Amino acid sequence: MNPTTILRPLGATLIALAVGQSHAAAERPLIPLLKAEQVKPACDKGLASLRKQVTALEAKPKAQSGDAKKVFAEWNTLQIAIEDLQGPVEVWNNMSPDPKVRQASEACLVEISKFATDLFQSDKLYQRFKVVKPGDKVEDKVREDAMENFEDTGVALAPAKRARMKQLLNELELLSQEYARNVRDNNTKLAFTPDEVKGLPESYLSRAKRDANGNYLLGFEYPDYNPFMEYSDNEAARKRYQLAFANRGTPRNLDLLKQAMEKRLEIAKLFDLPSFAHFVIRRRMAETPEAVNKFLADVQGAVTDVEKRELEELRQFKAAKLNIPAEQSRIERWDVSYWQQKLKQERYSIDQNELRKYFPTDASVDWALKISSDLYGVDFKRVDVPAWHEEVRYYDVIDRASGQRISGMYLDLFPRDGKYNHAAAFPIRSVSTVAKRTPISVLVTNFDRQGLNADELETLVHEFGHVLHGVLSNTRYVMQAGTSVERDFVEAPSQMYEEWARSKQSLQMLAPLCKTACPTISDDMVKRMTAAHNYGRGIRYARQLLYASYDMNLHTPTVGDPQAIWEKMEGATPLGHVPGSQFPSQFGHLMGGYAAGYYGYMWSEVIALDMLSRYSGKLMNPEVGRLYRQTILERGSELKGRDLVRSFLGRDPNPKAFFDEINGQRLQ
Numbered sequence: 181m182n183p184t185t186i187l188r189p190l191g192a193t194l195i196a197l198a199v200g201q202s203h204a205a206a207e208r209p210l211i212p213l214l215k216a217e218q219v220k221p222a223c224d225k226g227l228a229s230l231r232k233q234v235t236a237l238e239a240k241p242k243a244q245s246g247d248a249k250k251v252f253a254e255w256n257t258l259q260i261a262i263e264d265l266q267g268p269v270e271v272w273n274n275m276s277p278d279p280k281v282r283q284a285s286e287a288c289l290v291e292i293s294k295f296a297t298d299l300f301q302s303d304k305l306y307q308r309f310k311v312v313k314p315g316d317k318v319e320d321k322v323r324e325d326a327m328e329n330f331e332d333t334g335v336a337l338a339p340a341k342r343a344r345m346k347q348l349l350n351e352l353e354l355l356s357q358e359y360a361r362n363v364r365d366n367n368t369k370l371a372f373t374p375d376e377v378k379g380l381p382e383s384y385l386s387r388a389k390r391d392a393n394g395n396y397l398l399g400f401e402y403p404d405y406n407p408f409m410e411y412s413d414n415e416a417a418r419k420r421y422q423l424a425f426a427n428r429g430t431p432r433n434l435d436l437l438k439q440a441m442e443k444r445l446e447i448a449k450l451f452d453l454p455s456f457a458h459f460v461i462r463r464r465m466a467e468t469p470e471a472v473n474k475f476l477a478d479v480q481g482a483v484t485d486v487e488k489r490e491l492e493e494l495r496q497f498k499a500a501k502l503n504i505p506a507e508q509s510r511i512e513r514w515d516v517s518y519w520q521q522k523l524k525q526e527r528y529s530i531d532q533n534e535l536r537k538y539f540p541t542d543a544s545v546d547w548a549l550k551i552s553s554d555l556y557g558v559d560f561k562r563v564d565v566p567a568w569h570e571e572v573r574y575y576d577v578i579d580r581a582s583g584q585r586i587s588g589m590y591l592d593l594f595p596r597d598g599k600y601n602h603a604a605a606f607p608i609r610s611v612s613t614v615a616k617r618t619p620i621s622v623l624v625t626n627f628d629r630q631g632l633n634a635d636e637l638e639t640l641v642h643e644f645g646h647v648l649h650g651v652l653s654n655t656r657y658v659m660q661a662g663t664s665v666e667r668d669f670v671e672a673p674s675q676m677y678e679e680w681a682r683s684k685q686s687l688q689m690l691a692p693l694c695k696t697a698c699p700t701i702s703d704d705m706v707k708r709m710t711a712a713h714n715y716g717r718g719i720r721y722a723r724q725l726l727y728a729s730y731d732m733n734l735h736t737p738t739v740g741d742p743q744a745i746w747e748k749m750e751g752a753t754p755l756g757h758v759p760g761s762q763f764p765s766q767f768g769h770l771m772g773g774y775a776a777g778y779y780g781y782m783w784s785e786v787i788a789l790d791m792l793s794r795y796s797g798k799l800m801n802p803e804v805g806r807l808y809r810q811t812i813l814e815r816g817s818e819l820k821g822r823d824l825v826r827s828f829l830g831r832d833p834n835p836k837a838f839f840d841e842i843n844g845q846r847l848q
Contacts, residue, residue: 208576208588209609209620210565211268216280219272223288226265227295233258238304248312252322252657256612259658266292267608271622274600275592276568282598286357293353297346300333318656318818325659325817328463334450341450348443359436359771363429367597370424371395372417379413381533383630400428401595403628409517410532422514423758429765437742437764440771445739457735460776464668465783465821472732472779479725479782482842486718491754494519513755520716530712536631538699539690544632545591547690548644551680555805556652557581569596577651587611587619587651595626603639605646610661611653619661621650634709638681645674654814661816668780669821673812675788682710685800714844721842724782726753731770731778787825789837789846794829
């Protein structure tokens, strides 16, 4: 996942608050560490400075057609100042171990959102972009992107509509923050008896907390939840955990989502558009909701029979293992991970938990750095710097050819209370070559400290793909840096990188990085891992299809009840709806930037699998890696997504590999 900042980009108002930096540290931009009582004064000071800059820009004489470079430079300077305020606050809000810091940061983000709305409703700044004539394609895209940002915020609306748009955007930010907080700060622990945890590996049980009665206390962190659903032999316990996990956003979030849907539809109406999907998708690669719905219909046609076949196979497998008549066997939602894991163990000799000894967490991180280093011609230098938690790591990114530091990144790898509880890359500081500004990204995961399974290894390289998109970006202006590409393209680089977690060429580089001896990954094991990964693709893609279709159904010309819509749509799937479950209450994508955009995960995968063809099966080819760095990673959004792909592939993207993947026909 790739969270985007409110304004699109981040960077130094708050960085100046860092205490005790040496000269060398001053050259290496770092995220400052503030106490809770310091956040609001720093935020207020930063916002006051930003408003002063905006006022100064608005007071300048009218721009002329030949003033493009001047206008773009002024805008770039302002965007940098915005990033320098917003970026650190994003980190504190999502990752600080101090709940008071998170609370103060959330309030600051709301104020930054209000500032953003005011900024993009400034007609004087809008007119400066409107009159200039860009000098090249990059400047042309800067102007186009800026104009769209202004117009989508309502600058060209009639005064009453513009005022209402401002109110709606501010209200949506408040809803989003509350929704995320309700999930992030849910520290519920479920108690499971020793009988209910039978089947789970000893390494899992030995680190779990226990209550006075000897029951195991498990929360909603992924290292707790996922292994339980794969290994607990107790079906009733799996059901109880699955239901609690699906409801961890609390019923309040259903109301917040409904309110957001209503406000989004009202936004679309302000622009005389029939739905929020029309408002959003007109700026994406897909361009129209009709194109998205056709794509989803094509996926439906490809995946339906595959999903039914896999579920029937699991049902028969369950019946055989439990020695019950097939007609009495039924696969429930809380059964899928468990019986898939059992089947993969038997058929492919792949046990997800056993894979952890092949992929120790530290070695896996070093491996992700190693393959990235070899492919893209960079080195990662570990540097001891102050961070918001003692387990956070920082690296300088060094361009190997020039020997210059080009960026930095933080890795926050392990779960803790109050931390962002998914996996994501936060592009908190963007590059600008004209400003001689280097980027910073933050990788956030919630991994097992001892080792990763195959799915988690894929998550590592997926999110690292987002990080690379940020730290290897080399754009002229911050607003076009890194992951600022269209939302239905942004996942493509990270999805493509998942392939390296299943390739012998790259995986054979992992064992030598282990601090203590770990098993070598054989050709046979890679084949079995790939086969195990491929099994269940119908179930996997059908679930993604459900999420994307649900998202589109929430953003139609009418507003329905989000829970009722979900129950109807999930109820129509082969596995049906689990009574009492409230999945929409914790579907954070729909409140965090992917509204009317979740289809982008599969749309991006079409591009990702197609881009793999350029490697011709040789994933560690540094020549192709350098080309990819130059044409995709470095360019950010200086070109539209389709043009970026064309520059790398030498042709337009083709969906064949994606549909071959669903049908099991793609060559590995």
